[in-house]
Amino acid sequence: MKPVTEFRSPTKLTYTVSAGTVATEFLSAILQRRIVGRRCPVCTKVYVPPRPACPTCAALCEEPVELPETGTVTTFSVVRIPFPGQLLEPPYACAHVLLDGADVPLLHIVGGVDVNQVRMGLRVTAVWYEEPQPTLASIRYFTPNGEPDADYASFREHV
Amino acid sequence: MRPVHIAGFAQLPHGLVDNRHDEGGMVRAVTAAALQEAGLGRDDVGFTCSGSSDYIMGRPFSFVMALDGIGAWPPIRESHVEMDGAWALYEAWVRLQHGDVDVALVYCFGKSSLGDVEAIYALQNDPYTIAPLGLDPMTAAALQARQLIARGLLTEREIAETVVNARRNGQSNAEVPAIETRSVEQLLAQPLVRDPLRAHDAARFTDGAAAIVLTVGGGGPRIAGIDHRIDSMNLGVRDLTLCNSARIAAERAGAHNIDAAELYVPYASQEKLLCAAMGLDPGVQINPSGGTLVAETPMVAGLVRIGEAARLIRSGAKRTLAHATAGPCLQQNLVCVLEEAP
Amino acid sequence: MSGPCAVIGIGQTHYAAKRDDVSMPGLIREAVLRAREDARLGFEDIDCVVLGKAPDMFEGVPNPELFLADALGAVGKPIFRVHTAGSVGGSTACVAAHLVQAGIHRRVLAVAWEKQSESNAMWALSHKVPFQPPTIAGAGGYFAPIIRAYMARTKAPEHIGWKVAVKDRQNALLNPYAHLQIPDISLEKVQQSPLLWDPVRYLDTCPSSDGACAVVLSSDADGCENPAWVRATAMRSEAMLFAGRDEVNPLAGRQCAQEVYQKAGIQASELDVAEIYVPFSWYEPMWLENLGLFECGWRAVDEGHTLLGGRLPINPSGGVLSSNPIGASGMIRFAEAALQVRGMAGAHQVEGAKLALGHAYGGGSQFFAMWVVGSTPG
Incomplete structure (x- = not known):
C-alpha cells in the first residue's frame, strides 16, 4: 500500500478589519501626504505610527504631533533574497528611519540610491506615490536628501 | 494553598x-x-x-x-x-x-x-479527517442536542426556556448589547437551522x-477551588450526553453549596447538561448576567464568567461557580469556585 | 510555596525540513513516547499536559491542543496551551515546572512542536494585515539591522558570525537528531554563501524544520537515577517598540538572566554549559553579553571559549542554527541543558557538566524564558 504523505486542504477565512480611531487619524493624514504621530503625556516621547497607549507608561496618547518627512537612517539591512509577499525586487535596503522629532524609528525602504551607498546616519526625505492610499506604503521610499550624515551619538538611543 | x-x-x-x-x-x-x-x-x-x-x-x-x-x-x-x-x-x-x-x-x-468565528472553530477539528468535512460547532452541538432529546434528558421547550431566561437576565446587564426578550412560544416558532437547534440557541458573538x-490575601471574593479538564475531540468515542471533563473539574474545584453559577454556554442546549455534569442543584441561580447566550466574546467570555461570579459574591452570595469551555460539544472545561473572604 | 522539580524524561524527534512520514499527532508522539520511555512511566502516570507552539497559522489548525488531546494521553486531565512567540518552547517548560513547584501536580508532561511543512510558515508570518505597514524585509530583515547595530556598537569584525555558524554546524554533526548535517562546513563555506539580509549570509541563518520535543517533570526523582533538577525558572517580557529601546541588549533579557541566576543561587560563571536561542549566528555574541556570560561576546567567540571543549560551550547540540521547529526550538534548548547535567548528551556531552542554562527568546527580542538545571537539587 502506497503511503499517503500529502493531500491538499485549502482553507479560506475572510476578515473585515477596522483601523481603530488612532490609526484612522494617522492614515487619514497619510492620504494628505502628512505624517502625524502622537505624544505620550507622561514621558513626552513621540510615537509614529501613533499608539493609543504609550508602550512604557500605559498612558493614553491623545496629542497629535505633525512630523516632517525628513529623518535619519539609524540602521539598515540590504534585502537580497526573494520571499513570499515581497513588494520590491531585491536587492533593496530596508532601514530604521528616525523622523526628525519622533522618538521611535519607522521600518521603511531607502531607495533612489545604490544600495551600497546606504549607511547609518544617512539623512533622508520621503518620496510619495502620486495617489496616496491609507497605508504607510504610500511613501514609496526614503531617499538621501544631501544633508551631511548625522552623528552616531545623535541616534544611538534610537536604533 | x-x-x-x-x-x-x-x-x-x-x-x-x-x-x-x-x-x-x-x-x-x-x-x-x-x-x-x-x-x-x-x-x-x-x-x-x-x-x-x-x-x-x-x-x-x-x-x-x-x-x-x-x-x-x-x-x-x-x-x-x-x-x-x-x-x-x-x-x-x-x-x-x-x-x-x-x-x-x-x-x-x-x-x-x-x-x-464558527468557520474558525470548524478548523479546530482534526485536520486529517473531520475538518475537510466542514463540521461546524453548531452542527456538532445539534448532534449532541439530538442525543440528549432522544434519551429524554432534554426537550426543545427546555432549550427555549434557557434562552428566555438568559435574555431576561441580560436586560439588567449594562455591559452587554441590548437584546429583546422573547417568550418560549415565540422562540419555538422560529425556524430550525441545525435541527433541533434554532439560530437564537447559539451564543451571540x-x-x-x-x-x-x-x-x-486582602479582601474580595476568594478562589475556593479551580480545575480544568479535557475530553476527546473525537465525538464518536464520547458519550455526548455526559460531560466528563466538566464533571471532574467541578468535583475537584469543590462545586457544592453553590448559590449562583456563571456558565459558558455556547449553545442553549448545553446548559442543562452542564448543570447536571457539575452537580448543580435545581435551586442554583444560573447566569444572572445573561451569560454567553447574550454576549460571547471569544477568548474573553470565560474570564468574564469568573468576574461576574466574583461580583455575585460582592453583592451577597456565599459561594458561586464560574465555568469556561472550549472545543466542540463542551470538550474542554474549567471550573472556578469562589467564596466570601473569611 | 515553591517545591522541587526534576526533569526525569526527555524525548526528541529527528528534525527535518519535511517529516511527511508522520502526521502532527504522530510527530508529537514520537517525542512523547521517547520522553515517557526515558522516565519509565505510562500515560496513566502523567497528571497534566502543557503544550506549546508558535502561531497556529503555521499549521492551519486553530487551538490544535484540542484535537491532539487523544494523542497526548490527556483525556480526563488538564491540558494547557502556551503561546509566547519564539520563546514558547521555553515558556512551556517554565509553565509546566510552575505546576510541579506549586504542588498542583506530581508529574507534568511538557510538549512543544512545529510542523511547518503542513502549511506555509512564511505566509503566516508575512501575510498582509490591513492598515499595517507592508512586510518589506522578511523574517531575517527584521533582525539584520539590529545585528548591524551590534557590530557598530562593539566594533565586532565580520568573521564572528561565520565562526558561530561553523561551530554550531560542527556540533550538529555530533547530534543524531539535528536537521542540518554539513560535514564540510567551514569558514570559507559560510563566507561564500549568499548574502540574504546584509550582513546576514545564508549559512548564518537557521533552517525551517518539523519536529517536537517533550520533557517529563516530577516533584521528586521518581526512580530516575540521574534527574536534572530545575534550580530556577524565569520569564520576562517588554514591549516590542518604544522610544530608547535597546534591542541589541534588551533589558528584559538581562533581568530574566539575573533573576534565574539569583533564584538558582548561582553566579553566571558557575555554569558549565548553555543552550541558547540563536536563530542567526550573530545572536550568540549578543546573547553572551545579554546573559552576563561574557563581557565581550564577540571576543569570547573569537577566542574559542564557546566551542565544545572551550571555557563555556554554547549550543553543543548544534542549536537553532542546526534545527528549528520554531515552537519547539526553545524547549529543545531547555531539554538539551537537562541532558547535559544528566550526562546523557552522547557525543556532544560536555564532560562533567553539573549546571546548565536553557534560554529562549521570541517576538522582537522581547519575550524571554530561561531555566537553570543542575545535577543536584542545590
Whole structure:
C-alpha cells in the first residue's frame, strides 16, 4: 500500500478589519501626504505610527504631533533574497528611519540610491506615490536628501 | 494553598462591533480599570498572564501589540495562553502559589466581528479527517442536542426556556448589547437551522476585553477551588450526553453549596447538561448576567464568567461557580469556585 | 510555596525540513513516547499536559491542543496551551515546572512542536494585515539591522558570525537528531554563501524544520537515577517598540538572566554549559553579553571559549542554527541543558557538566524564558 504523505486542504477565512480611531487619524493624514504621530503625556516621547497607549507608561496618547518627512537612517539591512509577499525586487535596503522629532524609528525602504551607498546616519526625505492610499506604503521610499550624515551619538538611543 | 482573591475586575462593554479600539487600546482600558478597582498600580503587579487567539484576531502574534496596553516597562514577568482568559487566570493562580509574587494581572481580548468565528472553530477539528468535512460547532452541538432529546434528558421547550431566561437576565446587564426578550412560544416558532437547534440557541458573538487582578490575601471574593479538564475531540468515542471533563473539574474545584453559577454556554442546549455534569442543584441561580447566550466574546467570555461570579459574591452570595469551555460539544472545561473572604 | 522539580524524561524527534512520514499527532508522539520511555512511566502516570507552539497559522489548525488531546494521553486531565512567540518552547517548560513547584501536580508532561511543512510558515508570518505597514524585509530583515547595530556598537569584525555558524554546524554533526548535517562546513563555506539580509549570509541563518520535543517533570526523582533538577525558572517580557529601546541588549533579557541566576543561587560563571536561542549566528555574541556570560561576546567567540571543549560551550547540540521547529526550538534548548547535567548528551556531552542554562527568546527580542538545571537539587 502506497503511503499517503500529502493531500491538499485549502482553507479560506475572510476578515473585515477596522483601523481603530488612532490609526484612522494617522492614515487619514497619510492620504494628505502628512505624517502625524502622537505624544505620550507622561514621558513626552513621540510615537509614529501613533499608539493609543504609550508602550512604557500605559498612558493614553491623545496629542497629535505633525512630523516632517525628513529623518535619519539609524540602521539598515540590504534585502537580497526573494520571499513570499515581497513588494520590491531585491536587492533593496530596508532601514530604521528616525523622523526628525519622533522618538521611535519607522521600518521603511531607502531607495533612489545604490544600495551600497546606504549607511547609518544617512539623512533622508520621503518620496510619495502620486495617489496616496491609507497605508504607510504610500511613501514609496526614503531617499538621501544631501544633508551631511548625522552623528552616531545623535541616534544611538534610537536604533 | 495560598489564599488568592479577586481584587479587581473590569470588562469593556461588549459590543457587536468595536471599531474604536485596537488590541493595545482595549487592553489598556480594562487593565487600568481592574487595577483601579483593586486599588493597585501596575508597579504592584508581580506576574501578568493573558489569553487571546491569533485566528480570532486574524493575524499571527496578535498578543504582542496588546502588551502596549499594559506598559510593559520596566520589563515584566509575563506569559500568554492561546486560550480563553479563564485559563490565563489559572496560570496566574498557579504562579501565585510559589510565594515570591503576591499580585497578578490577567487580561484577555477578542473581536468576533473581524471574522467568522464558527468557520474558525470548524478548523479546530482534526485536520486529517473531520475538518475537510466542514463540521461546524453548531452542527456538532445539534448532534449532541439530538442525543440528549432522544434519551429524554432534554426537550426543545427546555432549550427555549434557557434562552428566555438568559435574555431576561441580560436586560439588567449594562455591559452587554441590548437584546429583546422573547417568550418560549415565540422562540419555538422560529425556524430550525441545525435541527433541533434554532439560530437564537447559539451564543451571540461580541467584541470585548476583560481583566482581573488577583492578590494573595486582602479582601474580595476568594478562589475556593479551580480545575480544568479535557475530553476527546473525537465525538464518536464520547458519550455526548455526559460531560466528563466538566464533571471532574467541578468535583475537584469543590462545586457544592453553590448559590449562583456563571456558565459558558455556547449553545442553549448545553446548559442543562452542564448543570447536571457539575452537580448543580435545581435551586442554583444560573447566569444572572445573561451569560454567553447574550454576549460571547471569544477568548474573553470565560474570564468574564469568573468576574461576574466574583461580583455575585460582592453583592451577597456565599459561594458561586464560574465555568469556561472550549472545543466542540463542551470538550474542554474549567471550573472556578469562589467564596466570601473569611 | 515553591517545591522541587526534576526533569526525569526527555524525548526528541529527528528534525527535518519535511517529516511527511508522520502526521502532527504522530510527530508529537514520537517525542512523547521517547520522553515517557526515558522516565519509565505510562500515560496513566502523567497528571497534566502543557503544550506549546508558535502561531497556529503555521499549521492551519486553530487551538490544535484540542484535537491532539487523544494523542497526548490527556483525556480526563488538564491540558494547557502556551503561546509566547519564539520563546514558547521555553515558556512551556517554565509553565509546566510552575505546576510541579506549586504542588498542583506530581508529574507534568511538557510538549512543544512545529510542523511547518503542513502549511506555509512564511505566509503566516508575512501575510498582509490591513492598515499595517507592508512586510518589506522578511523574517531575517527584521533582525539584520539590529545585528548591524551590534557590530557598530562593539566594533565586532565580520568573521564572528561565520565562526558561530561553523561551530554550531560542527556540533550538529555530533547530534543524531539535528536537521542540518554539513560535514564540510567551514569558514570559507559560510563566507561564500549568499548574502540574504546584509550582513546576514545564508549559512548564518537557521533552517525551517518539523519536529517536537517533550520533557517529563516530577516533584521528586521518581526512580530516575540521574534527574536534572530545575534550580530556577524565569520569564520576562517588554514591549516590542518604544522610544530608547535597546534591542541589541534588551533589558528584559538581562533581568530574566539575573533573576534565574539569583533564584538558582548561582553566579553566571558557575555554569558549565548553555543552550541558547540563536536563530542567526550573530545572536550568540549578543546573547553572551545579554546573559552576563561574557563581557565581550564577540571576543569570547573569537577566542574559542564557546566551542565544545572551550571555557563555556554554547549550543553543543548544534542549536537553532542546526534545527528549528520554531515552537519547539526553545524547549529543545531547555531539554538539551537537562541532558547535559544528566550526562546523557552522547557525543556532544560536555564532560562533567553539573549546571546548565536553557534560554529562549521570541517576538522582537522581547519575550524571554530561561531555566537553570543542575545535577543536584542545590
